[in-house]
Amino acid sequence: MSLVFRRGIASMASLRKAPKVVCIGRNYAYVPLLSNSKLYSFPLRSARPKQPFFFLKPTSSILPPGAGPVIRPKGVDLHYEVELALIMGKQVKNLEASDEKAAFDSIESYALSIDMTARNTQNEAKKKGLPWSIAKGFDTFLPVSEIIPKSAIPDPHNVELYLTVNNEHRQADNTDLMLFTIPRILSDISKVMTLEQGDIVLTGTPKGVGPVVPGDVMRAGLKVGGKEIEEAKIEVK
Template sequence: MASRNISRFWEWGKKIICVGRNYANHAKELKNAIPTQPVLFLKPPSAYVREGSPILVPAYTSELHHEVELGVVIGKAGTAIPQSAAMEHVAGYALCLDMTARDVQDDCKSKGLPWTLAKAFDTSCPVSEFVPKERVPDPGNVKLWLTVNDQLRQSGCTSHMIFSVPYLISYISGFISLEEGDLILTGTPEGVSAVQEHDELRAGIEDVVTMSFRVDRREQ
């Protein structure tokens, strides 16, 4: 797929596959066990939101958290992809936020229920512009940061991920066939915290891309 077309992946309705607890310190800060295999969940295409539009807080949460992540954009479809060939299926990257209704997630976890309401609501996946593969030569050594109202909240590096990008592509494609334009969110470093209506979020991949989003309350 041509890069000019892949760069429009967020408008195509492709699936968003998310990896939870992929940084040990983040797992610890939420008092979760460090996983021995990737923890996966999905977001629908309606979760996408681009810069210039707001993040909308669902009415049912009072504790919306930010999670900054490296997103991997798939450019070549595949099933059961070996790790040795995984990077051949990558078209590029995006900076992403996994917005999480933490109070709802905690309640679901306590009852053994899925996290869907906590993770999959509209605007729960803010994304940056598409970043061609050549601009991120080593996805295993990418520095991420996020500020809220100009105060640094998250700062981390993908070198601290438990499961690497090639491993994740191989693992996920063994269960879920990957298609052109799919997006994989690779997990967040520690430092997640709540945001409020009217907060201004800025995030970046060091020396590569930045993005800004405002938080608004969804109208009833």
């Protein structure tokens, strides 16, 4: 797959050299329901955490377009989480959540991403109070799309994300279901760690996360006003 370089700061080459990748957890609350041996879920706004929490993925986990497959480590229950990614265009430090203009101005461009997760490893880490870095940080655990120009997404809180596995629909929701808005997310992160030009921020995943096994084909994308954004398409085994 050929790489398309754009005029902005961000390019595929620069993505792989991002200073850091910060990921928001549980930003689309939902309750999993077990029914007919299949896992269903529905959004539940009331399960909103008091404040956003976040974690780091290493940039070594980034899988550029066409560089697949995602490698499943031995014994790992591998889950997909489709997420809108922000690519930062400037340094952000101690941002106030109310300063929406500064928040949106700090975004250089977007990408679609899949936050691959070793779910059994993560569950064990949670139980033991251990870090999530291993569960989230294996090589190839962050497939990303081409860079999406900022102009293609006039409102990042009104974007349809979707993910299919072997052409079956698994995730399909609007980013208007985010529990914490992008200015609030950037504010909270920037009060802990300075966001730097080139940093990537994953904004959380909607309902429908689930397992994939080697050979499965994941396709993900993003629609704005019902129209598919070409740069956002991800196809990865």
